[in-house]
Amino acid sequence: MGDNKEQELQVIRRKLKELLVSHLSLEDIKPEEIKDDEILFGEGLGLDSLDAVEIVVLLQRNFGLEVKDMNQGRKIFYSVDTLANYIHDNKK
Amino acid sequence: MDNIDGSIRISTKRRGNKLGFWFFKFFLNCFGLAGAYGLLYFVCLHYLIFDREAVSMCLSYIKRRFPKAGFFKMQLHVYRLFISQGKQLIDRFALISGSHKFNIQLNGYDDLKKILSAKDSGFVLLTAHVGNWQIALTTLKKMNKHVHLVMRPEDNNAVRESLGIDSEDESISIISPEGYLGGVVESMSALKNGDIVSLMGDRKYGFEAVEVSFLKDKAYFPFGAFSIAASVNCPVVVLLSSKVSKDKYIVDISNVIYPKYEGPLSKREQLKKYVQDFADILDKYVAEYPYQCFLFHNVWEKD
Structure with missing residues (x-):
């Protein structure tokens, strides 16, 4: 059961990294260079407000998810890992 | 100061005190709008002479709007700007208190209604610190849509009062x-729910700014409103208001911008074009109403 979840998370993480690199203003970064626990905004990967909008759109278009409760936002948008967990737990 | 992943702080010094407000209220109640306006000429002169911080906050705008003005002429422009803002603050108070009714002419409403009837999504209402934007916002109630104001908590009370919002x-x-x-x-x-989201186009808050031309100089305006609208595929409606006589305001919502990403340029570059469109609209506005531009922070300075 645990292994199964971890495998699914790995697939989601890989897809997320590919989407981030192809859709955001990440220059000269390959998907595999993004660490699972790297902070997305500010320090870390250095994403900005424009990228925030893009991630919201990515979540909706690719995973059918809409984040409405921004009380959770800080946790969800923290890293690829937290995003992947959110997608895994909420995907339809 | 602002930061995408955390706190945003822009400190704003509040001017005036309870006694001062009492005097204005007293004059407004006893002598009407003209009486309260009369008091402004003395109060604004006080600020012009003794509050150099307030004067310097206006100068970044005044210097660019009136580039040929010498020192004394510049001070006169600042004085007129202070008086104009004071009048609009009094108007706002008079409107809230119900002591005076204003004639508010709304331009562009019918066109906007047509746009809205053709789309399910809402729209971004983009405004700026020009004219009496709080009075202008009261016209939103006419649109019969839920409105979300993006604004700092410390501005909540003033704006809530201006719009007559109660809990x-x-x-x-x-x-x-x-x-x-x-x-x-x-x-x-x-x-996406079809609501209206109102943003200030001249304040960055959490968004980055791009360089545009405003009053023939490089200025920095945020692209947040346009990036959100482009992603949701909804229009950006520019809301401007101007006081055209003692009792009359014109609220203009006829400028509609449709941001979308197309072509090989980066999204940031594409958004810049729309921000420039907004700056051009403001440029035109301040050419017509030079003393109704209350940009008291330096948008020409890069953070």
Whole structure:
């Protein structure tokens, strides 16, 4: 059961990294260079407000998810890992 | 100061005190608008002479709007700007207190209604610190849509009062730009629901700014409103208001911008074009109403 979840998370993480690199203003970064626990905004990967909008759109278009409760936002948008967990737990 | 992943702080010094407000209220009640306006000429002269911080905050705008003015002429322009702002503050108070009724002419409403009837999503209402934007916002009630104002918590009370919002009013709510990611997610969600999201186009809050031309100089305006609208595929409606006589305001919503990404340029570059369109609209506005531009922070300075 645990292994199964971890495998699914790995697939989601890989897809997320590919989407981030192809859709955001990440220059000269390959998907595999993004660490699972790297902070997305500010320090870390250095994403900005424009990228925030893009991630919201990515979540909706690719995973059918809409984040409405921004009380959770800080946790969800923290890293690829937290995003992947959110997608895994909420995907339809 | 602002930061995409955390706090946003722009300190604003509040001017005036209870006694001062009492005097204005007294003059307004006893002598009407003209009486309260009369008091302004003395109060603004005081600020012009003794509050050099307030004067210097206006100068970045005044110097660019009146580039040929010498020192004394420049001070006169600042004085007129102070008086103009004072009048609009008094108007706002008179409107809230119900002591005076204003004639508010709304331009562009019918066109906007047509746009809205053709789309399910809402729209971004982009305004700026020009004219009496709080009075202009009262016209939103006419649109019969839920309105989300993106504004700092410390501005809540003043704006709530201006719009006559009480705790039971469910048609207007506040999105704080000081929240995580500057209220982006809440704004997008609201637009998808068909609501209106109102943003200030001359304040960055959580968004980055791009360089545009404004009053023939390089200025920095945020692209947040346009990036959100482009992602949700909804229009950006520019809301401007101007006081045209003692009792009359014109609220203009005829400028509609449709941001979308197309072509090989980066999204940032594409958004710049729309921000420039907005700056051009403001340029035209301040050419017509030079003393109704209350940009008291330096948008020409890069942070």
